[in-house]
Amino acid sequence: MTEQDLFYLLALLRVEGVGDIMAKKLLANFGNAENIFKAKNSQIAAVDGVGAVLLKNLKDKTVFEKASQELKFIEQNNIRTSFFQEENYPERLKHCIDSPVLIFSAGNINLHNNRIISIVGTRQITSYGIEFCRNLIEDLAPLNPVIVSGFAYGVDIVAHQLAMENDLQTIGVLAHGLNQIYPKAHKKYMAKMEENGGFITEFWSSTNPDKENFVRRNRIVAGMSEATIVIESADRGGSLITANIANDYNRDVFAVPGRVTDKYSQGCNQLIKTQKANVLTSAADLVYMLNWDIKSEIKPVQKQLFVDLEPDEQKIYDFLLKNGKELLDIIALQCELPIYKISGMLLNMELKGVIRPLPGKLFEAI
Missing domain, CATH: 1.10.150.20 (5' to 3' exonuclease, C-terminal subdomain)
Structure with missing residues (x-):
């Protein structure tokens, strides 16, 4: 332009x-x-x-x-602009009828990556939420996804930090102009984010972080991503708005389940209950539901390297080698391992190249 x-x-x-x-x-x-x-x-x-x-x-x-x-x-200020008809505009956002005509960005953003996911949730993140977010991003890191969030307190900033710790590109979508940062306490993260990622906004430099801007911001978070993940949420809040927008855009939504008595699991449980979100218990769920093909990116592990498998992973591999392709539930039952534990192990084994997922939640040894 x-x-x-x-x-x-x-x-x-x-x-x-x-x-x-x-x-x-x-x-x-x-x-x-x-x-x-x-x-x-x-x-x-x-x-x-x-x-x-x-x-x-x-x-x-x-x-x-x-x-x-x-x-x-x-x-x-060396601000980059992206017009909705240009190549440098987020591809998925182009297909949203109410997407911004023009967005402004700062940093070193590269959107030529099909694996773009948004991670959102409460500003009052708990230790459970932090641990889940950490495990999720660490397990997804070999697949090199772009992590998008809103740079706010709680889940947002935790997701950005963990993305940076794992050398992943991360993008903060702002509810104000690029002449300022909100919250001010997060200014210390700006330079590192801009090294490999950065910030996007539709708002002009004169725009302050007013309440109504956060709702508008959420449609960009949902629209530019392949999937939106809600880590923790009370029964109302911005992350639920983002999830609903993602549903309206026909995007995949995932929610982390929690105890019914936990305040910051109520929103996630409700999304799952009303079938507005898929249950997310591990990175393997996300990889499977989004049909991310990782086989071509991972070098097969040779037979002599199987000693690198953990004991339980070796048990799973031996079972699949003997019985052929099997359902996740059957693998868990026959190997005497709990589902919540086996999901993570299956993803690790996929990344090691010793098994591969098949449609219908089937797995087979390579």
Whole structure:
């Protein structure tokens, strides 16, 4: 996008009454933002949804002043812009009808990775949530997913930190402009995040982290990802909004179950109960449900290296070698191992290249 195209697009987005959906309609009809401002009233009025008020607002010259100020901020601070029709725009977000026309980013973001997942949850994360999040990200690390979250307290910042600890790209989706950071306590994480990842927002530099912006932010978190994972949540909150948006976008949603008496498991349990989320007990659940093909990325383990298997893993391998492909439940029963434990072991064995998953929750030895 040229500087001139960006200037007129910024001006269009500053017109009162022009939201993302209307902007896309106008751009589809006129090709670019400059043509919209130069079009006759009769031509603009022919666009579905355009009324007298919007026609009047399109004549407001102050939008060019605001666009010029924002363009100056973008250039002076090396901010990257992504137009919804450009290649550098998040691919999955393009398919969301209400996705932002333009997003701003800072850092070293690379979205040419199909495995993008969002991890969200309560700001009051418990030790149970932290431990689950740690195990999940560590187990997924060999598959190199991008971890997206909202850079808030609790689950968000834990997910970002663990992603960085495992050398994974992580992206914080902000509810304000890139001239500030919220919460201020998280400023210390910015530099490291920008080394391999960074920040995305649809909000201009003049925008503060107002309450309503967080709900708008959540649709980007849900829309740019293949799946949304809710680690912990009370019976209401932003993470449940994100999960519902993800469902509306026909994305996979996962929730970590917890005890019915635990306050911060109520939201997750409700998502599972109402069939708005899949149960997530380990990384293996996610790999299986998303049908991530890891066979081509992992070198097969030669026979003489089987001594590297843990005793229980060796038991599973010997069983599958003797009996052929089997269901997870049967493996657990015959090997006398609990389901919650065997799921993690099966993923580790997949990563070692000694077994492979099959449709229908079947596994077989390689």
